[in-house]
Amino acid sequence: MSSNRELTMSSYVGIGIGLMVIVLIEVILTYQHLPTRTLLFSVLSLACLEAFVAIMYLMHVKYERPLLFWTIFPATLFVFVFLCYIWPDAFRMFSMRLLQ
Amino acid sequence: MFAATAEKNIFLGVKIMPATAAQAAVHHAPPQGFIRKYIFSVDHKVIGIQYLTMSLVAVFVGMALSWAMRIHLAWPDAHIPLLGWLSPSGAPGGLMTPEYYLSLMTMHGTIMAFFVLTAAPLAGFGNFILPIQVGAADMAFPRLNMSSFWVTLVGFILACATFFIPDGPPLSGWTAYAPLSAVGSVAGPGQGWGQNLWGLSIVCFCIASLLGALNFIVTTLDLRTKGMTLPRLPLSTWGWFIDAWVSLLAFAVLLPTCLLLVLDRLAGTSFFIPSGLVINDQLQPHSGGSPLLFQHLFWFFGHPEVYIIILPAFGIVSHIMPTFIRKPLVGGWKVITFAEVAVGTLSFVVWGHHMFVSGMSPFMAMVFSVPTLFITIPSVIAVLVWVFSLYHANIRFDTPLLFSLGFVSLFISGGIGGFFLAQPSTDSYLHATSFVVGHFHFTMGLSAIFATLAGFYYWFPKMFGRMMNEKLGKVHFWLSFVLVYCVFMTMHLTGFAGAVRRYSALVDDFMVPLIPANKFMTIAALLLGATQFIFLFNAIWSRFKGPKAPNNPWDATTLEWDTTSPPPFDNFGGRQITVYHGPMEYDGEASVMQTSPAESVAGT
Amino acid sequence: MSQSAIAAVTHHEVVMEASPYAMDKKKLGMWVFIVSDACSFAAFLFAYGYMRVGAPVWGTPFGFSSILNGVVMTAVLLSSSLTMLAATHASQTGEKASAGKWLGITMLLGTIFAALHLREWFKLIAEGWRLFYNPAGGAAQFGAAFFSVTGLHLTHVVTGVIVLAFIARGYRQGRYDETHVETAGLYWHFVDLVWMFVFPLMYLMNAH
Numbered sequence: 001m002s003s004n005r006e007l008t009m010s011s012y013v014g015i016g017i018g019l020m021v022i023v024l025i026e027v028i029l030t031y032q033h034l035p036t037r038t039l040l041f042s043v044l045s046l047a048c049l050e051a052f053v054a055i056m057y058l059m060h061v062k063y064e065r066p067l068l069f070w071t072i073f074p075a076t077l078f079v080f081v082f083l084c085y086i087w088p089d090a091f092r093m094f095s096m097r098l099l100q
Numbered sequence: 101m102f103a104a105t106a107e108k109n110i111f112l113g114v115k116i117m118p119a120t121a122a123q124a125a126v127h128h129a130p131p132q133g134f135i136r137k138y139i140f141s142v143d144h145k146v147i148g149i150q151y152l153t154m155s156l157v158a159v160f161v162g163m164a165l166s167w168a169m170r171i172h173l174a175w176p177d178a179h180i181p182l183l184g185w186l187s188p189s190g191a192p193g194g195l196m197t198p199e200y201y202l203s204l205m206t207m208h209g210t211i212m213a214f215f216v217l218t219a220a221p222l223a224g225f226g227n228f229i230l231p232i233q234v235g236a237a238d239m240a241f242p243r244l245n246m247s248s249f250w251v252t253l254v255g256f257i258l259a260c261a262t263f264f265i266p267d268g269p270p271l272s273g274w275t276a277y278a279p280l281s282a283v284g285s286v287a288g289p290g291q292g293w294g295q296n297l298w299g300l301s302i303v304c305f306c307i308a309s310l311l312g313a314l315n316f317i318v319t320t321l322d323l324r325t326k327g328m329t330l331p332r333l334p335l336s337t338w339g340w341f342i343d344a345w346v347s348l349l350a351f352a353v354l355l356p357t358c359l360l361l362v363l364d365r366l367a368g369t370s371f372f373i374p375s376g377l378v379i380n381d382q383l384q385p386h387s388g389g390s391p392l393l394f395q396h397l398f399w400f401f402g403h404p405e406v407y408i409i410i411l412p413a414f415g416i417v418s419h420i421m422p423t424f425i426r427k428p429l430v431g432g433w434k435v436i437t438f439a440e441v442a443v444g445t446l447s448f449v450v451w452g453h454h455m456f457v458s459g460m461s462p463f464m465a466m467v468f469s470v471p472t473l474f475i476t477i478p479s480v481i482a483v484l485v486w487v488f489s490l491y492h493a494n495i496r497f498d499t500p501l502l503f504s505l506g507f508v509s510l511f512i513s514g515g516i517g518g519f520f521l522a523q524p525s526t527d528s529y530l531h532a533t534s535f536v537v538g539h540f541h542f543t544m545g546l547s548a549i550f551a552t553l554a555g556f557y558y559w560f561p562k563m564f565g566r567m568m569n570e571k572l573g574k575v576h577f578w579l580s581f582v583l584v585y586c587v588f589m590t591m592h593l594t595g596f597a598g599a600v601r602r603y604s605a606l607v608d609d610f611m612v613p614l615i616p617a618n619k620f621m622t623i624a625a626l627l628l629g630a631t632q633f634i635f636l637f638n639a640i641w642s643r644f645k646g647p648k649a650p651n652n653p654w655d656a657t658t659l660e661w662d663t664t665s666p667p668p669f670d671n672f673g674g675r676q677i678t679v680y681h682g683p684m685e686y687d688g689e690a691s692v693m694q695t696s697p698a699e700s701v702a703g704t
Numbered sequence: 705m706s707q708s709a710i711a712a713v714t715h716h717e718v719v720m721e722a723s724p725y726a727m728d729k730k731k732l733g734m735w736v737f738i739v740s741d742a743c744s745f746a747a748f749l750f751a752y753g754y755m756r757v758g759a760p761v762w763g764t765p766f767g768f769s770s771i772l773n774g775v776v777m778t779a780v781l782l783s784s785s786l787t788m789l790a791a792t793h794a795s796q797t798g799e800k801a802s803a804g805k806w807l808g809i810t811m812l813l814g815t816i817f818a819a820l821h822l823r824e825w826f827k828l829i830a831e832g833w834r835l836f837y838n839p840a841g842g843a844a845q846f847g848a849a850f851f852s853v854t855g856l857h858l859t860h861v862v863t864g865v866i867v868l869a870f871i872a873r874g875y876r877q878g879r880y881d882e883t884h885v886e887t888a889g890l891y892w893h894f895v896d897l898v899w900m901f902v903f904p905l906m907y908l909m910n911a912h
Contacts, residue, residue: 009786009789009790009793012786012789013786016782016783016785016786019782019900020778020779020782023775023778023779023903024775026903026904026908027771027775027908029908030771030908030911031911036909039908039909040909043904043905043908043909044904044905046904047900047901047904047905050900051897051900051901054785054893054896054897054900055897058785058789058893058896059890059893059894059897064725064726064727065724065725065726065727067724067725068725068727068735071725071735072735072738072739075345075349075739076739076742076743076746078349078445078448079349079352079353079448079743079746080743080746082400082448082449083353083400083746083747083750084750085396085449085452085464085467085468086393086396086397086750086754087753087754087757088461088463088464089390089392089393089396089460089461089464089754090390090393090753090754090755090757090758091757091758092461093390093392093757093758094757094758094759094760235720236720237718240729240733241729241733310737310740313736313740314733314736314737314740315733317732317736318729318732318733318736321723321724321725321732322723322725322729322732323720323729324720324721325718325719325720325721326718326719326720326721327721328721329721330724348736348739348740349739349740349743351740352739352740352741352743352744352747353743353744353747355744356744356745356747356748356751357747359852360748360751360852363835363848363852367835367836367848368834368835368836369835369836369845369847369848369852370836370844370845370848371751371755371845371848385836386836386844387844388755388758388759388843388844388845389755389845390754390755390758393751393754393755397747397751400747676718676719677718678719
């Protein structure tokens with residue numbers, strides 16, 4: 001027996017259109033000649049927003065038990081956050097390169 | 101934010117499982133035929149024994165490799181005929197070359213860390229015992245479970261196969277640091293197909309472990325029998341469950357790391373190979389990669405790995421002790437479980453302590469050092485629980501308890517060495533000395549082995565329906581315990597004196613005075629190895645000739661003791677199992693079985 | 705303990721504790737798998753980021769036509785997620801034929817995605833791009849990062865299409881039920897989810 005289906009197909013189509021709009025915003029931003037770092041953070045934030053919407057609605061997590069949300073998000077985000085420990089060495093590497 | 105759900109209390113909800121829903125225990129008919137019963141079996145008990153058998157073979161292979169290494173360290177001019185036969189190029193006339201020493205070291209580490217220490221306590225005992233302890237008839241996904249074993253076995257065969265190829269096994273260590281492991285055969289013997297097979301072996305192990313972890317998690321959450329609420333889970337199940345989560349997240353990162361290494365080796369990419377690298381006068385064509393990236397990605401897995409190895413040991417020992425001290429552990433299930441969760445979580449944020457001398461950012465060194473010191477806190481809490489539980493206890497000094505106490509001792513000894521390695525200042529001196537080797541053999545190798553042996557002596561009657569010989573068990577314990585200290589405590593001391601690890605011979609003048617100590621360690625190690633044959637004999641002889649075991653020979657409380665020894669194919673013969681008590685209830689000397697319908701003891 | 709829940713115990717019925725997630729074990733298993741696969745993809749993307757940060761000249765090889773192709777691919781994959789949801793809904797109301805139809809359309813859209821992707825790969829390869837070679841003169845790792853990350857994703861898409869075929873067949877034959885379709889759907893949504901990160905990071909960040 002599956003969880004409540006609060007959403008109809010037309011709501012899903014609406015969500016899909018919203019997601020495509022976010023993608024188009026990302027593409028527009030790409031061609032705005034932004035500094036690389038700004039583009040990266042904007043596009044990554046938008047991607048996270050898309051992912052959150054997709055997980056909560058398309059993958060139904062909003063309508064499952066809260067425990068599912070509190071299991072998958074902390075576990076996955078934990079790995080993402082601590083993988084970020086590699087960045088100091090990535091940036092150091094650039095400034096320590098041998099100039100050829 | 102979340103839709104309201106009808107069932108609020110997840111612990112009181114029960115469900116009744118009809119046959120076709122495939123949600124409950126697998127209600128299949130008993131398997132017929134030798135192949136289905138013992139070879140391609142989906143029965144978690146058979147799979148558990150298959151893992152344990154593979155690990156038993158692997159541990160003797162791994163030990164034999166260590167004997168060869170130790171003999172060479174003590175007597176560098178020794179000729180070992182078997183080695184000469186195995187690898188005429190690596191050990192011509194039986195005289196080991198330095199490169200072959202490194203190859204033996206690499207495979208010793210790989211086989212022991214993966215196919216013994218990770219496989220036996222987690223996949224071996226976990227597979228056999230966990231479903232029974234939660235009251236299920238099998239794992240959540242029995243066929244996936246079977247695939248996990250066979251993929252692991254393929255990995256083991258690939259690892260062993262490296263000995264039989266012309267160039268021999270890789271020599272880059274179980275850590276396989278790039279660029280040595282990434283550039284291919286130009287780097288030395290064994291770095292061609294040896295390293296490729298090694299990489300394939302690890303990829304197999306990763307996939308099998310990930311699927312196994314998935315199985316453990318879903319089984320523990322979804323297949324508990326009526327009354328088996330999470331607080332009533334045995335501590336060994338908690339250990340396996342928490343470990344499965346750590347395993348899931350860690351192996352998920354090792355898999356891409358190995359794939360990237362394979363791409364560097366076979367597809368010409370340069371994830372890990374820097375520009376301008378000259379090996380044997382040949383400029384390598386790769387450019388722009390970072391060896392440090394490999395270390396970061398590897399150790400992101402590598403540190404949780406050592407906790408993946410030790411958490412089942414925590415669980416097994418926490419489970420065994422109450423039976424033999426006739427009282428619950430101090431703090432009940434909560435303290436030990438909290439400690440395990442804390443250790444498992446913190447294990448992901450300390451990996452840089454393996455990289456203090458690698459050229460990593462010194463700021464990051466501090467960022468890693470502080471949590472490394474913090475992680476000792478939950479470990480010490482666990483140790484204090486085990487030690488304080490012995491006070492005012494009616495202790496039955498049977499072999500499983502002896503090995504459990506041995507585990508505690510070894511873990512403390514190894515853990516103290518960790519304080520020195522956790523700080524970059526002292527680690528700068530101790531890194532790459534045999535101090536580190538002594539440390540990790542104590543904390544990771546021997547403690548986990550002692551806990552596994554405790555589990556073996558404890559669950560052997562359940563698994564095979566016969567008792568092991570108690571006298572031989574005690575002899576095995578005392579000899580092993582003393583000899584283990586002889587070998588590995590000495591190793592700490594030689595490490596302080598500067599003995600460099602992964603060196604095949606001690607020729608530098610500051611290491612020559614350490615040769616007598618090395619001879620002592622070698623003799624002790626060979627005696628230690630010989631002692632294990634007592635265990636092997638005991639296990640094999642008892643399997644066929646031991647006295648028949650009753651259902652509950654240790655007078656324990658948990659569900660595995662509420663069924664026959666060995667259990668029937670569906671674990672409980674189709675009976676409804678209802679749990680009324682926690683796993684550590686004792687009424688004076690008498691144990692209260694979890695299924696006993698008596699009144700609950702307060703607090704459970 | 706609810707007394708009314710104690711049922712007669714027969715050979716085929718056992719009373720168990722409810723799942724704390726109130727879901728079928730296959731679905732929980734799929735979520736656990738998704739967590740691990742997400743971490744694996746993350747490790748790949750972090751490795752890409754690490755190399756890119758350290759490279760003096762990375763290069764931006766993607767022209768507008770590549771980005772447009774990428775947008776089309778995104779739309780195709782997103783639509784396939786919607787058709788997968790339609791299939792899941794249909795299976796949950798027992799409309800077998802409709803579910804089969806929507807599964808088929810999902811598989812078709814997945815195949816179109818793969819075809820568009822491979823077409824782009826071949827175009828790049830024809831221009832000289834390799835795992836180890838950058839014809840535009842920037843970092844040689846561009847090819848390594850691009851082909852390995854998108855290749856891994858493509859493998860997931862192709863595997864997904866094959867799995868959906870088996871699910872569709874099994875569902876039609878009555879061996880599988882709606883929980884199988886829903887579980888397969890979760891995997892398919894995850895594949896779409898990964899693309900939501902791969903497209904900006906590998907395409908948009910490398911556009912000129």
